[in-house]
Amino acid sequence: NRKMKDKRGILIVISIVLCIILSLLFSMSKGGMKENKTQEIEEEKIMEERVRKAAVSGRFYPSDEKALRRMIKGCIENAKEEKIKGRIRGLVSPHAGYIFSGRVAAYGYKQLLGGRYGEVFILGPSHYVGFKGASIANATHYETPLGKVRLSERVEDLRREPLIISNEFAHLREHSLEVQIPFLQEVLDNFTIIPIVTGEVDPEELAEVLLRYIDDDSLVIASSDLSHYHPYEKAIELDKNCITSIPDLNFNEMINKCEACGKIPILTLMYIAREKGWEGKLLNYNNSGDTYGDKDRVVGYSSIAFYEKMEEEIEEKDRKFLLGLARETLEKYLKNGSKPVVDEGKIPEKLKEMKGCFVTLEKNHQLRGCIGHILPQKRLYECVIENAINAALNDPRFPPVRYEELKDIEIEISVLSVPKKLNYNSAEDLLEKLTPLRDGVILKSGWRQATYLPQVWEQIPRKEDFLSSLCRKGYMPGDCWRKGETEVYVYRAQVFREE
Template sequence: MSVRRATHGGSWYSDSPEELRKQLDNWLNAADLTHGPARAIIAPHAGYQYSGACSGFAYRQVSAVVVRRIFILGPSHHVRLGGCALSTATKYCTPLYDLRVDVKVNADLDATGHFEWMDMSVDEDEHSIEMHLPYVAKVMEDYKDSFTIVPVLVGSLTPDKESVYGSIFSQYLADPQNLFVISSDFCHWGHRFRYTYYDRSWGDIFQAITYLDKMGMDIIESLDPQAFTAYLKKYGNTICGRHPIGVLLQAVNSLQKSGSNGHRMCLKFLKYAQSSQCNNMNDSSVSYAAGALTIE
């Protein structure tokens, strides 16, 4: 049995089960169930002191009684990857309890010929998937023995590849027992991120960042993958999970094209936050957004 350790516990989030549970409870209780049951959520992956409260708005929309499998799509921060990679681990540790990896779904995905496998060192270095595990463990706590996870590391995909992966995942998205967690922060602004786009007509810097992010969020809500690609090309907004988001939009697109029993799909953003307020060109910030997709 191959176990992935909780390598960011104790630094990016609390490794004390009591403290972590209390914190997650507080954040979930502060959010309202307004757009659920979610079939997919978009939530950030920064340290919990920055983004934990924002994530609560996405996880609040999850109906644990329905969900039996959770796909977690996170961007690769440390290795160059032209496609998507699966985990060799059979268990992922969290301070609350261990999560079981769905080895059968991994085998099915591998059989498509479109996935590679990540080394355990790559898996344990990456935070974009791990930062969702405590939240997953918390919302699924009453059903901890009856669900599995499918962690997927998403590389720098071309629009065509996003479409390929979207069509592969669409069959899973169609199943109400599956939940997709899309891991993404929004604008990384400042010299340290090599991104300082600023349109003064949009107000102060922090207001301009908000405007830029909201424009992207509106396009994501429209569920139009081509429009999202065009937006990224035009503004270069540093949304680190743009490829996982692109894959989700393509999966939705693929479902719509298949005329999937006239399902109504609706994606809404429920919360937006920034790590700090940028007022001059030497400041920096990271933006966070929480959204949920419902399928009726």
């Protein structure tokens, strides 16, 4: 019995020791798992965020956040506010150190205060690395003393374009993009960036690529200084070629007579502006002789805006005049074939502008005729006279309107903006870019085309149905809008009708 008890005691001790060892091993394993999990999370975070760190902080602008904000705010407060009748869509902005060019850059960025832009394309020249094409850094964020700014998700699609590469060396030291970002962080909220360093690339081809990605929420910045290291007076003479040719979209003068380190970014913006119908305006010009003092060897700086011109609303009294003119035209023409006698001296100047317009006739709330000019062909009041007659007599969908019907006819007039081509990558992208009730739409395939005014969305609110119906209206296949060869144009309309 004694031996049995001794054996039992030994077994109990061994069991206790084994339990302690197993507990220690389990704890070590659990700690290792936790450590590995933490490491995995950290690695995922590192993989998720690839941050392009500030390269010229402390040299081109202050590295301290508060000092940087004070400097930018001071520049913006001192900049004169220019009145622009439209929405800013592009800027030419300098990229020297802020003590040299910050005051000039502020003229452009001041115009952005209160604006909303989802994406900002920043185009800057490569100062340190030669390469072919245009480069987007393999990064998820750019960082400045004011924080991180995320790159747009669409850079992944852009990187698939043959013209776009990722040359890391081109971005490491490059200041032309970086110096624009703190200004953007100060004046805008909730935006992403598409930072592009340009190498040896055709600006017109680059513009063609970017146009497929630019939408109503986009802003395009071309980063560039002007002439370098000339005497003060000579610099002013040279830079005059730039600051006149850029806003005027004078490509010949810009290419042959303008000295600018960012000529390719500027030309790219100019080609985009020409395609989009944006207008240019010089906001400010100075050189380092004005901003820093030494006038022996100066560098030129400009701030130039491109903007989408705002269509001025037609005033109520002018709307009533046009509706009365359309009614008088129908009364006279359907009765005896004559047109109203108009005293041009009494016509408001606004109604003498070249405009596209449609006249729509309804009888008992049903369409009775609708014809117009999409593009500006005549002065607005003449457009109304001509298309009142056309809508009554020449709409092939209906028999001619009779004089006796006029008492039951209601007149509606639509004054159109100039149509703009809508660039899209796919049928889904096209659907995403259309805005019902705002956009009038033109579909064009070969020699066939058709349009629906913005108010047609009220009858056909679903985008797919709207586009398919418009295809059939133009005697095209119902799915013509899904085919990449169909051109799409959009316009807006000011619509008013008889009460």
